[in-house]
Each structure stands twice: as structure tokens, then as C-alpha cells.
Amino acid sequence: MDDNRLDEVKDVRWESAECSKGEINFTSRRRKSRIKKLLNGLVFVLIAAISGGASGAYVISKKYPNNYSSINQPSLEPKKEVNKVETADIPKNAITKVAEVVGPTVVGISNRAEGFFGLQDLGGGSGIIFDSNGYIVTNNHVVEGAAKVTVKLSSGKTLPATIVGTDSRSDLAVIKVDAQNLPTAKLGDSSKVKVGDIAIAIGNPLGEEFSGSVTAGIVSALNRRIQYAGAIYKVLQTDAAINPGNSGGPLCNEAGEIIGINSLKMGSDQNAEGMGFAISINEAKDIIKSLMDYGKVARPFLGIYGQGVVSEKNNIKGIYVREVVQGSGAALAGVKPTDIILELDGKKVTKFEDLADILDKHKIGDLVVCKIWRSGETIEVNITLSDVREKSK
Incomplete structure (x- = not known):
């Protein structure tokens, strides 16, 4: 090939190379232009979103100023389940407080007498510690005829008891255990009790397996006079459940004061419901003192x-x-x-x-x-x- 032909070939290759180079440069510029437009769009959207959020927050802060801080500031505390109330958040009611205060002063009493096979269980009831040196008031029929009386404290400890004095007419008795610094109940004033007041009974209905049972109702009537076994009982009437075993336990007001000493539900042979009776504490106070001092009540x-x-x-x-x-x-x-x-x-x-x-x-x-x-x-x-x-x- 001569020199002129060689030069033509070089020119053609160069032009081809230039054309190829030119096409590559053209494609790169188009791609860059598209990317630039996309970035510009994203920036616009971002700016619009920020602007809209700021505007919305401003409007909310003006319309709901009290809630603004909680809306904009995320809580660091763990979220609680909706409608879930923790036990610790539930306030104590009057019955809960009375159960906590008076419950430790209520005891179970077991009555045993000599039988053909030795000591036999004659039943039992409840009692109230009214003196820290071990004096307990209960019903006379709870300990009547007993050869041996035992007392079970709320702590679960069982102690032998002696009978200090009994009074069949009022159906009250005082017994004593050899213990000191016992929790004591506060005696109230039954003259201030009104019909409709809350009444709370604590005792051992149907035996020790149900010890410390708490029932509640209202005071249904005042100064009921009931003749039973030749005696006249001055009692409070309540619809709080009082069952065998509650006898001798406390009837309390919502302040935790003793307003009556529960007796057996009278009229049980008539299948009466909601009619429990308690010896009013004002009637019992002088009798309790007389039993402690003299072992009997002279009337x-x-x-x-x-x-x-x-x-x-x-x-x-x-x-x-x-x-x-x-x-x-x-x-x-x-x-x-x-x-x-x-x-x-x-x-x-x-x-x-x-x-x-x-x-x-x-x-x-x-x-x-x-x-x-x-x-x-x-x-x-x-x-x-x-x-x-x-x-x-």
C-alpha cells in the first residue's frame, strides 16, 4: 500500500474513533441530566415535607397548647397495656382496712368436754382480744360446759385458755390465755350506730378451715329485743352473713371499731336469711368489766x-x-x-x-x-x- 492510501486509512480510523468517542460523551451527559433532575425532585419533596410538618406542629401547638409537648416529645417510659390496672393502683376500701386492722385481734375458740371416749369436741366459735395481756371476750354458749378451751391466734399459734367468767343472760363470757403484748381491738360506741351503716363481721364460720372470714352488709335495725331461753337480748340486726362459728366474733363499723359481738343467727329454724344479730357493745362493756372483776354479773x-x-x-x-x-x-x-x-x-x-x-x-x-x-x-x-x-x- 502506498503512502497516500495509508494516510486515508488512518484518517478513517481516527474519524471512527472520534465518532465513537463523541457518542459515548453524549450518552453520559444525558444520564447526568436525568440524575440531576431526580435529585432536584427529591430535595423538593424533602423540603415540602419538612415545611408541612413544621406548619402542622405550629397549628397544633396553637390549638392544643397543653398537649403539644407530649405530642412532640416521645415518651421514654415503657408503654402500658390499655385498660390494664395494676393491683397496687387500686385504693383500699373500708372493708379492706377493717380486715387488716381488726383481723389480727380475732381468735378461734375450741370447746372440748369429757365424753365416753375422753375429750370430745363440742364445737367452737370466735373471740375478740380486748386486752393485750390475753383477755378475750366471746359468747357464753361458745364455752358453756367446756372441760378444756383452746384458742388459736391469727398467727396460727394455739394456746390453752381459762374461763374468767360467764353470763348466760347476756350470752357473754371472758376467757384468758397466758400471753402478753397481743394486738387488741378498739371498742366503739353503739349509740352512734345508724340504720344503713356499713357492718363488717369477722370470724371462723363453720370451723378453723374458714378462719378469718370477712363478711359485710349494713346495720338493718337497732335495739332489737329478743327473748331467748328466758333472757332478753338487746342486739343490733345486720344482713352481714353470721354463721355458726362467727359467734363471739366482732361486728365492726367502717372505722374498725367494735360495735357489737356476733351471736348465733336467731330464727335459723325458720330458714331466715339476711338476719344476723350482735350484742351491742355498749350493753357488753359493763358486763365484760364485771366478769373480769368478779367472774359474774350481778343483776x-x-x-x-x-x-x-x-x-x-x-x-x-x-x-x-x-x-x-x-x-x-x-x-x-x-x-x-x-x-x-x-x-x-x-x-x-x-x-x-x-x-x-x-x-x-x-x-x-x-x-x-x-x-x-x-x-x-x-x-x-x-x-x-x-x-x-x-x-x-
Whole structure:
């Protein structure tokens, strides 16, 4: 190949190379232009988003100033489940507080007596520690006839107990265990109790396996007078559940004060529900003190058992004498069964509770005038009041 032809070939290669180089440069410029436009778009969107967020935050802060800080500042605390309430957040109610305060002062009492096979369980009940040196008040029927009495504290410790004194008329008894620094219950004032007040009972219904049971209701009635086994009980009525084993335990108000001492649910033979009774604490205070000091309660006793009667035939209203206690003041004065007592101490009587009200105002040894209707005639006798404990002599 001559020199001229060689030069032409070089020129063609050079031009081809230049063309190729030129095409490559053209493609790179188009790609860069597209990337630049994409970046510009992203920057615009970012700026718009920031601007919109700032504007929205500004509007919210103006409209809801109190909530603004919580909206913009994320909480560092762990999130809680919705509607979940922790036990620690639930406030204690009155019943909870009473159970915590009074519960440790309530004990279980076991009554045992000699039987054919040795000591046999006669049942049990509850009691209230009212003196830190081991004095406990309970019902008389809980410890009546016992050869051995044991007390189980709320701590689970069991101790032998001695009977300090009993009073069958009020159905109260005081026992003692050999212990000191025991938790004690606070005795309240039952004269301040009103119908509808909260009433809380604590005790061992149906035995030790249910010890410390707490039931609650209201005070249903005040100053109920119930004649039972020849005695007049002045009691509070409540619909708080009181079952066998609750006897002798406390009935409390919502301040944790003892307003009554629970007794057996009377009327249980009638399948009555919601009718529990407690001896009012004001009636019990003097009896408890007398039992501690003397081991018994001295009170005047007329010496008769009977019931109110109305005779339309003779237009007579009074107390029909069903039984006269031997050796009593009534027996010595000549009162007889079938007599009808019209007046005592100058006051008309139509029901047995009337007699109790009059006797409560007198002392042992007082002389009272009793007007009696007998066989169509009215007579008067003078009765010297004796000790209720002398009725069996």
C-alpha cells in the first residue's frame, strides 16, 4: 500500500474513533441530566415535607397548647397495656382496712368436754382480744360446759385458755390465755350506730378451715329485743352473713371499731336469711368489766318466766306467769303460775321486755310492788329482787 492510501486509512480510523468517542460523551451527559433532575425532585419533596410538618406542629401547638409537648416529645417510659390496672393502683376500701386492722385481734375458740371416749369436741366459735395481756371476750354458749378451751391466734399459734367468767343472760363470757403484748381491738360506741351503716363481721364460720372470714352488709335495725331461753337480748340486726362459728366474733363499723359481738343467727329454724344479730357493745362493756372483776354479773331478777297475754273476755292485758323460779323473790312473795302481772313498780306491763326495762333500773335487794290478776281478783304483792344467779338455789 502506498503512502497516500495509508494516510486515508488512518484518517478513517481516527474519524471512527472520534465518532465513537463523541457518542459515548453524549450518552453520559444525558444520564447526568436525568440524575440531576431526580435529585432536584427529591430535595423538593424533602423540603415540602419538612415545611408541612413544621406548619402542622405550629397549628397544633396553637390549638392544643397543653398537649403539644407530649405530642412532640416521645415518651421514654415503657408503654402500658390499655385498660390494664395494676393491683397496687387500686385504693383500699373500708372493708379492706377493717380486715387488716381488726383481723389480727380475732381468735378461734375450741370447746372440748369429757365424753365416753375422753375429750370430745363440742364445737367452737370466735373471740375478740380486748386486752393485750390475753383477755378475750366471746359468747357464753361458745364455752358453756367446756372441760378444756383452746384458742388459736391469727398467727396460727394455739394456746390453752381459762374461763374468767360467764353470763348466760347476756350470752357473754371472758376467757384468758397466758400471753402478753397481743394486738387488741378498739371498742366503739353503739349509740352512734345508724340504720344503713356499713357492718363488717369477722370470724371462723363453720370451723378453723374458714378462719378469718370477712363478711359485710349494713346495720338493718337497732335495739332489737329478743327473748331467748328466758333472757332478753338487746342486739343490733345486720344482713352481714353470721354463721355458726362467727359467734363471739366482732361486728365492726367502717372505722374498725367494735360495735357489737356476733351471736348465733336467731330464727335459723325458720330458714331466715339476711338476719344476723350482735350484742351491742355498749350493753357488753359493763358486763365484760364485771366478769373480769368478779367472774359474774350481778343483776336483779324477778323470778318468773312468762309471756304477754291479752284476755278479751276480762279485758286484761299483762304478763302471763308460766313458771315461778323456786327460791326467787317472786316465789317468796307468793306469785303463782297462771297469775297475770298487770303492773310492776307502778308501771303497766304488757310484754316480757317491759319487765326487763323496769328491772334494769333497780338493784339487787330493792323492793317493788307487783299488781297481779288472779281468779277474777286484783291483788298486790311486794317482791324483793334477788340475784339472777340465785334463781337455781
